[in-house]
Amino acid sequence: MSREEADRTLARLRDEKERIGAALLELEAHQGYQLLEGATLSGESQRVQADVRSRSGSLWSLFDLYGRTVDAAEELRARHPKPGPAQLAELTRLLAGASVELPVTEVPLERRTLLAVPAGERLTLRAAVDRMTALYEEIARSVAALDTVWSTLLSRLAEVEAERRAAGELLESLGGTEPEFERLRGELESAAAVVRGDPLSLARDGRADTARLDAVLTGLAGVRRRLAEAERLRDGFTDRIRGVAAVLELLREAEAEARGVRDEVLAKIASPVLPDLPEMSATLADRLAAVGAPGRGGWHDLAERVADLERAAAAALDRARETAGVIRGLLDRREELRGRLEAYRVKAARLGHAEDADLARIYEQARELLWTSPCDLRSATVSLSGYQRAIMSRAKGAER
Template sequence: MGVPGPFPGSPGRPDAPAPDREEVDRALERLGAEYEAIETSLLALQDHAGRRLLEGAELSGTTKERWAEAERSITVLWSLFDAYTAALESARELRERRRWPSADDLAELTELLNGEGVTVPATDADAETAGGGPKGGDPEGGPARPGERFSLEGLVARINGLYARSLDVIVAADSVWSALPARIDLLSAELQRTRSLAHSVGVRPGEHPAGDDLERITEELSRLRARVIADPLAFWVSSSTGSSAPGGGRPDTGRYDRAARALEDIRREVAAVLDVRQDAERRLMQLRDVLSRADRTLTEARQARGEVLAKIAASEVPAVSGPSTALHEQLAAAADYRRRAQWHRLSPLLDSLEERAEDELHRARESLTAVTAPLAVRAELRGRLDAYRAKAARHGVAEDPLLTERYDIARRMLWSAPCDLRAAEQAVWRYQQAAAEALVPLQREGREES
């Protein structure tokens, strides 16, 4: 809705000449167009879906207060529009008396169209707002006082202000009702599906934290929906740009978004439990296999330790622990959970067991490596001794008395039990040195011949 502009001869321009017939006709045409726009807007406001919802709803809080004020404003709007209509009709009747209006007619028309000759009648809404309406503030937005006089231009400005305030309440409430209840209902339906799946795998209130969370989300959505229906304006965030356009803002979906995120977390947790139900037997078999390998490795380590103690002298061999009783007990508990279909308990237990079983196998392998280290050293010394013996044989010095003596000493140390690794290593080193010295003359002769 717009505001008509002044024309020559209007109040506020005392020096301007009186308007002629064409100017009066143009002013009446402009005011008539304004009348049509106001009427169309008021009828649209009357038929607005948000207004009908507000009229039929049991409101509370902010919405109840603002809608009561908006209803009073709408009543005043129609009263102002009636006054505007009456003034415009009076001006039209005066203009239609003569085809060529006299100077007195033009002066009277000027006063009707531009003077503050429109008196606002009293309404029931005026009595209600007299004690509780806005005090001060925007003169164009507040209700008119009974008996207050306006020009047609001022009357349109007042209508525009009241219309914008009333429409803002209606549009904001309608926007919240259009956005949130449907989304809450969809989320509630998803919640019911998730709850059914959760119950199928034993995720229930009092038995699993996710079951308790589902109950809390259910209660939160119920409270949220009731609050949105009763007080939609409590969930309206005005535009941060400072726009004065009706409905400038957006619904506040913070509580809904938090509930949706919490439900998504639970849905993923329930999906993980469902995966456990499908893969439980396979994972249990893998766990048994890992623990069996760990037990066999520990058995091998204990046997190797006995061999090392018997065959290697003066060697510190670490002790080897037995299999983990706790892991085997938990594996038995996991199998029992599977038999009883207690998937919500089986899921975290399997996750923990898989990690600890791998750790147990790693520990067993480290124990085997640690206890067999002396045997590995002995094997390395044996290999080194045989390699130097073969090298000496290729050069024809293997039967050298010194080499033969040192080889026999080293071999007896390495192939007898218990083996003193330090002494054996020294014996191998001495054989290596003797072999190197025996090869020097041969290498010198080879260089001289070349």
């Protein structure tokens, strides 16, 4: 090399060395690298950790050797402002020759032989940069892949643990125990150990599989909702109990109404097919009386019992009202048939058949059935239909 070529090469290598050093420091500052470096891992994650540490050690060692060679060339150039042929030859060796000598431990296994005397491998500065580049890219890929999985898992784990803390605080304030919470807490501890110890075991096609954490999160959210309901019950316990008592009073009224309507139907309708009478008010009243204060299960256990009682009371009230409506429907049917009979009579008179003896006979037959207790609704319906047909027949005859 000429003096100018050596100076240009030194300037380029000086800049290259600074940029490589900055890139290595940036790599070590990466969140994924920091997580990997400080963690105690197992399984596949431990294998990746060991591989990254090994490659990182080789990378820094190679960079140190590379930097020493560049520094040696700069020192030589600084000592000789006007280098002669010998100095230029040495600069050429350092800058362009195989001047970076690797110790035996840094020589890749595939480049060693069984009988050869162990010796370090020699690289040019350019070859050293190429090898550092390959090591850097391999480390970066491993760190990025692990960071993608681990960051997702740790983020979801933080959500689940926040949900566990919220549920735990509610449970502590309410007192008592919650078996489902204890089960989910154990499952969370087991899942967290996997996330922190071997996150790559939860990787699927390069992405984090959060299904296990998601299931725990869903379960804890359900527990927290139930505990929050218990907290609301505790804060408004008296009002809730009064509310149930009010529904039970409506239920007793609805059941009494159903019995009264049933008695009326039995008296006024012949051979009615009736649903069973609702009789839940007494049983639910006993359950309400047994609610009392929270026991060993705490307020959340009491909340579940009150909520069940509220649902049962509301359902029983709906059934009682529905049953009363079904029974009353038989009386409504009789009133409907009576109304239709009178409407047909008016129609017959409008058509000029008020004095028709046959129509009068059919009318009286239907009327007797509908106004006799108990009323045979089936026979009355048949008689009414006959009356209607007779009127329609006379109406068609008049049109012809």
